[in-house]
Amino acid sequence: MQPVMISKIGQRNPLLYQQVIDQFQVETQNRYKIKGHDTYCNIFMWDVTSAMGAEIPHWVDEKTGVPRRFPDIKGARELNANDTVDWLRTYGKDYGWIKVSAEEAQMAANKGEPAITAFKNPGGRGHFQIIRPSEYGYDKERGVFIAQAGAKNFNSGYITQVYQKNRLNEIEYYIHK
Numbered sequence: 001m002q003p004v005m006i007s008k009i010g011q012r013n014p015l016l017y018q019q020v021i022d023q024f025q026v027e028t029q030n031r032y033k034i035k036g037h038d039t040y041c042n043i044f045m046w047d048v049t050s051a052m053g054a055e056i057p058h059w060v061d062e063k064t065g066v067p068r069r070f071p072d073i074k075g076a077r078e079l080n081a082n083d084t085v086d087w088l089r090t091y092g093k094d095y096g097w098i099k100v101s102a103e104e105a106q107m108a109a110n111k112g113e114p115a116i117t118a119f120k121n122p123g124g125r126g127h128f129q130i131i132r133p134s135e136y137g138y139d140k141e142r143g144v145f146i147a148q149a150g151a152k153n154f155n156s157g158y159i160t161q162v163y164q165k166n167r168l169n170e171i172e173y174y175i176h177k
Helices: 014-023 041-051 081-095 100-108 165-170
Strands: 059-061 076-078 097-100 115-119 127-131 143-148 156-157 172-176
Touching: 014 041, 014 100, 041 127, 041 143, 076 143, 081 115, 081 127, 081 156, 081 172, 097 100, 100 115, 100 127, 100 172
Parallel strands: none
Antiparallel strands: 059 076, 097 172, 115 127, 115 172, 127 143, 143 156
16 A cells, blocks of 8 residues: 655654554555454554654565565565564664653654554564554553554554553563654
């Protein structure tokens, strides 16, 4: 899907960020629907971060970790969610992604800055979510306000709709600066 709404550093604001997220219609787009046991949280995150001018890649150079784009994927590796968490930890800072607290991530999203959650699940499937702007700020009981593709696709809700509150300490939060 080619995005109509895009954002770049210097023009970010909460309304534009919401419009970028909303245009992908995560709840209804076939691109994000579960197929067999496959879910597409990393593809949704890739689409949104790319449209925000802060791409977290889906393909990277096998040797250097440099993001690659189709059709230039010869010698590149496709990343699943767990691989993408590793990429963020290793290369994310080089591309403007920094690890922060949940509260800081929500504050950044509320300013219109790209913010995501990342969960690495060794031996299983990792997971990503986009943190949306929230008019109420960070919610200590329900966590960050999100949009996600996954076992359930939804455009707005809280992270505790996906993870039990006692598992939130396993989640990493990143913002783009």
